[in-house]
Amino acid sequence: MREIIRVKNLWFKYKTNWVLQDINLSIYEKEFVALVGQNGCGKTTLVKHFNGLLKPDRGSVTVYGVDTKDTSTAELAKVVGYVFQFPDSQIFARTIYEEVSFGPKNLKFSNREIDEVVHSSLNRVGLEKSLDTTPTALSTGERERLVIADVLAMNPRVIILDEPTTGQDHITCHNVMKIARDLVNLGKTVIVISHDMELICEWAERVIVMHEGRIINNGRPKDVFSRFEMLRDIGLSPPQVSVLARSLQFEETPVTIDEMIDVLLRRLCLEHSEIC
Amino acid sequence: MQAIKAEGLSVKYYMSDDYILKNVNVSIREGEMVLITGPSGCGKSTLIYCLAGIIPHHITVEKYEGRVLLFGRDISKIRFSEIAKICGVVLQNPTSQIFGMTVLEDLAFGLENLCLSRSTMEKKLNEVLELVDLKKHVNTDPQDLSGGERQRLVIGSLLAMNPKILLFDEPTSNLDPRGAKEVLLALNRLRKLKKTIILVERKIQDIALSVDRIIALKDGSVVFDSSPRDFFSNMKLVETLGVSSPQIVRLSYLLREQGIDVKIPLTIEELRKQLIEIFGGG
Numbered sequence: 001m002r003e004i005i006r007v008k009n010l011w012f013k014y015k016t017n018w019v020l021q022d023i024n025l026s027i028y029e030k031e032f033v034a035l036v037g038q039n040g041c042g043k044t045t046l047v048k049h050f051n052g053l054l055k056p057d058r059g060s061v062t063v064y065g066v067d068t069k070d071t072s073t074a075e076l077a078k079v080v081g082y083v084f085q086f087p088d089s090q091i092f093a094r095t096i097y098e099e100v101s102f103g104p105k106n107l108k109f110s111n112r113e114i115d116e117v118v119h120s121s122l123n124r125v126g127l128e129k130s131l132d133t134t135p136t137a138l139s140t141g142e143r144e145r146l147v148i149a150d151v152l153a154m155n156p157r158v159i160i161l162d163e164p165t166t167g168q169d170h171i172t173c174h175n176v177m178k179i180a181r182d183l184v185n186l187g188k189t190v191i192v193i194s195h196d197m198e199l200i201c202e203w204a205e206r207v208i209v210m211h212e213g214r215i216i217n218n219g220r221p222k223d224v225f226s227r228f229e230m231l232r233d234i235g236l237s238p239p240q241v242s243v244l245a246r247s248l249q250f251e252e253t254p255v256t257i258d259e260m261i262d263v264l265l266r267r268l269c270l271e272h273s274e275i276c
Numbered sequence: 277m278q279a280i281k282a283e284g285l286s287v288k289y290y291m292s293d294d295y296i297l298k299n300v301n302v303s304i305r306e307g308e309m310v311l312i313t314g315p316s317g318c319g320k321s322t323l324i325y326c327l328a329g330i331i332p333h334h335i336t337v338e339k340y341e342g343r344v345l346l347f348g349r350d351i352s353k354i355r356f357s358e359i360a361k362i363c364g365v366v367l368q369n370p371t372s373q374i375f376g377m378t379v380l381e382d383l384a385f386g387l388e389n390l391c392l393s394r395s396t397m398e399k400k401l402n403e404v405l406e407l408v409d410l411k412k413h414v415n416t417d418p419q420d421l422s423g424g425e426r427q428r429l430v431i432g433s434l435l436a437m438n439p440k441i442l443l444f445d446e447p448t449s450n451l452d453p454r455g456a457k458e459v460l461l462a463l464n465r466l467r468k469l470k471k472t473i474i475l476v477e478r479k480i481q482d483i484a485l486s487v488d489r490i491i492a493l494k495d496g497s498v499v500f501d502s503s504p505r506d507f508f509s510n511m512k513l514v515e516t517l518g519v520s521s522p523q524i525v526r527l528s529y530l531l532r533e534q535g536i537d538v539k540i541p542l543t544i545e546e547l548r549k550q551l552i553e554i555f556g557g558g
Contacts, residue, residue, distance in 0.1 A: 039423060039452040139316055167450045169316055169478045170520035195452050198523055235454035240523035240544055247548045257527050267555050
């Protein structure tokens with residue numbers, strides 16, 4: 001897979017407090033990556049380096065081979081789209097059309113192109129409202145999808161979703177993750193920050209665990225969530241099915257319900273071969 | 277004894293087309309821990325505001341029909357200062373309820389206004405600090421606390437006033453996993469004090485298993501009012517409400533679909549025991 005973001009020995013501080021300490025990381029094309037960790041561990045600070053909102057104090061971040069220190073945030077915004085944690089902080093226009101067309105207008109798209117991307121972006125997030133609707137009339141879940149459409153309209157190759165599931169109901173969480181998965185299938189790279197471990201296990205391919213400004217684990221959900229002691233030390237809980245499998249002394253660590261069902265059915269077949 | 281009761285309660289906000297609550301009848305006993313849930317816009321927060329007397333005392337509405345009884349008395353006819361001594365409300369965003377320069381100052385504010393003696397105040401503050409586990413942060417600026425700690429500080433400030441009923445509007449949904457866990461622990465400690473606890477939450481998988489009863493609202497009406505086990509045994513309803521159920525509950529349903537007979541569990545341990553019987557452990 002092609003490496004598109006490379007973080008090398010990244011250190012960053014707010015005033016005197018080092019919030020990122022010696023981060024080394026690669027993100028690859030068409031990956032669905034999740035960043036987890038407690039509030040204040042540096043997740044948002046790290047991803048803000050990917051679109052140039054923050055620049056390293058030490059070390060480097062390169063995006064598609066370009067050092068973020070050598071380019072502007074405006075240029076990086078064409079490649080890396082950022083959906084902020086609270087959708088309301090990103091919404092300012094009077095209508096849905098104005099809202100979604102703002103980005104492509106600034107990128108000097110033609111009127112016809114703007115029209116096309118507004119429709120296709122809203123379609124992609126399943127927001128089938130009148131284009132004249134005011135964003136304030138939308139539900140929280142719809143506003144979350146609207147800001148994703150804002151970012152999609154600029155056609156970035158990388159999309160960062162900063163806590164899109166916090167404070168959202170179950171259906172919205174799954175809708176957002178499904179949109180993210182569809183984008184990966186279309187060739188985009190998605191980086192999502194979330195506290196919902198079960199959701200991450202269901203949707204993400206790789207999990208990066210941060211603690212106190214450092215990356216302390218990085219791997220497949222199955223591998224990361226089998227490290228119970230590490231998770232406990234930093235206050236994260238593995239999915240219930242993983243805890244259940246551990247309490248049953250299974251060798252495997254399933255992280256999704258489907259994986260647990262597979263493990264259980266295999267065991268049933270081993271013990272009762274006559275029914276399999 | 278009955279702590280709060282809503283009788284035929286219907287509420288309509290100004291500028292809204294429809295009633296947000298429609299003929300709601302709920303009754304909460306003293307010492308009970310009750311979870312109110314339902315999809316966005318179903319009227320959960322409005323119900324909490326009514327049960328706490330904020331509606332009609334502080335938020336005026338176009339229509340307020342039926343009544344809320346607080347220990348048998350019509351809440352709309354009780355002075356709000358008196359209601360506040362009985363009911364403490366913890367809002368979704370704790371920052372809006374914190375104003376002290378230190379944790380101790382914030383906790384002491386209510387007690388100072390009750391003109392208690394210094395020794396009584398100190399005793400009370402120590403008890404509260406213990407309950408919400410903030411002893412080591414006595415002199416900390418609340419701004420420097422984590423989300424979970426701030427939420428616990430608000431709970432502590434209310435507890436200092438010794439209310440009989442505590443109402444929470446989404447106390448954990450915006451917290452990180454550690455913060456949510458800490459608040460849940462604090463809630464369980466309050467339960468032991470026999471406080472009446474009423475919670476509104478959308479993300480219910482962690483909290484639902486600790487409560488006595490779940491009340492579910494949909495489009496302003498009560499569609500469910502019974503135990504967590506009954507709630508999660510009705511997967512069709514859970515799905516209709518769009519709320520998330522614990523992973524072990526969903527696993528049990530899928531096992532049933534595979535012809536494996538398991539009862540809906542409320543804890544991992546309950547499911548573990550059943551699976552050991554079926555599959556054998558280890």
